[in-house]
Amino acid sequence: MSTGAVRIRPDHARATWKPTFLWLLTSQRWTGPKPINVYVIEHERGVVVFDTGQDRASVTDPDYFPTGLAGVVFDRLARFEIAEDETLPVLMQAEGFDPAAVTHVVIxxxxxxxxxxxxDFPEAEVIVSRDEWDAHRKAGAEVQGYMRDHIDLPGVSWRIVDFEPTADPLLADFGGALDLFGDGSLVVLPTAGHTSGSISLLVRRPGWAPILLAGDLTFDAHHFDEEHIPGIGSRRQLRASTKRVRALRARLPGLVVAAAHDPGAAELFTAAISDPGGLEKGRP
Ligand SMILES: [Zn+2]
Structure with missing residues (x-):
């Protein structure tokens, strides 16, 4: 499901020679609307949500964004359209999910x-990587896109993850992993680049092709296939993580890379879960 739509700068979706500050301050163009994807996964041991979308308050509350330099950055970065019925609780309820039943949120x-x-998930543990947690608390984090006012909220049960070495040889070169339920079906992997603490979630279920929920590691599966990295983040880390995921796909044939803002992600996801042949090599 998608909490509305976002338009970004073309240089954001796909890096060009221009450094971030240059296109951010000079670009006159917006992309077409892109989704802001949230994934809900039912597992026998809990309900897992991957990413939680954009808060509708960002389009209704004039005080949502900071002022000053950070305000300029946020203003030039993205345009959101979020209808009343596109908040996450409404979207989930429409699909028959109870937000109060969510046990794990992976960000x-x-x-x-x-x-x-x-x-919206008071009963859940909200999982974030240690690097990401530390990044949002650094001086100057706001101009890097972190709004502490909307992150450090009362009632959110954060679980800050230090990745442990994994025994799964398929995943060894990620330098650590978090197997959410200990059965290999949902594995959090560090995929630094867009931010230094960015993570992805590998989903392996019988009867499905393996899926990597990749956040903003890429903005489009076609860009990913062509090794075009996004225009925000560390290019070195983005290239390294992209290479690692491509190597994983060689070991897990049929691996679907589902990005948060890929207009084609829903279609890819639907194909992955209706592809009974895609998983055999991906079984944990
Ligand atoms: Zn994003």
Whole structure:
């Protein structure tokens, strides 16, 4: 499901020679609307939400965004359209999910369009990587896209993850992993780049092709296939993580990379869960 739509700068979706500050301050163009994807996964041991979308308050509350330099950055970065019925609780209820029943929320990174719904899951543990947690508390974090006012909220039960070495040889080169339920079906992997603490969630279920919920590691599966990295983040880390995921796909044939803002993600996801042949090599 998607909490409304976002338009970004073309240089954001796909890096060009221009450094971030240059296109951010000079670009006159917006992309077409892109989704702000949230994934809900039912597991026998809990209900897991991956990313929580953009808060509708960002389009209704004039005080949502900071003022000053950070305000300029947020203003030039993205345009959101979020209808009344596109808040995460409404979207979930429409699909028959009770937000109060969610046990785990995995946050790819702490930017606004991924943390918008964290307060909607009071019963869940909200998982974030140690690097990401530390990044949002650093001086100057706001101009890097972190709004502490909307992250450090009362009632959110954060679980800050230090990745442990994994015994799964398929995943060894990620330098650590978090197997959410200990059965290999949902594995959090560090995929630094867009931010230094960005993570992805590998989903492996019988009868499905393996899926990597990749947050903002890429903005489009076609860009990913062509090794075009996004225009925000560390290019070195983005290239390294992209290479690692591509190597994983060689070991897990049929691996679907589902990005948070890929207009084609829903279609890819639907194909993955209706592809009975895609999983055999991906079984944990
Ligand atoms: Zn995003």
């Amino acid at each position: 790819s990174h702490l930017h606004q369009d991924h943390i918008g719904g964290i307060a």
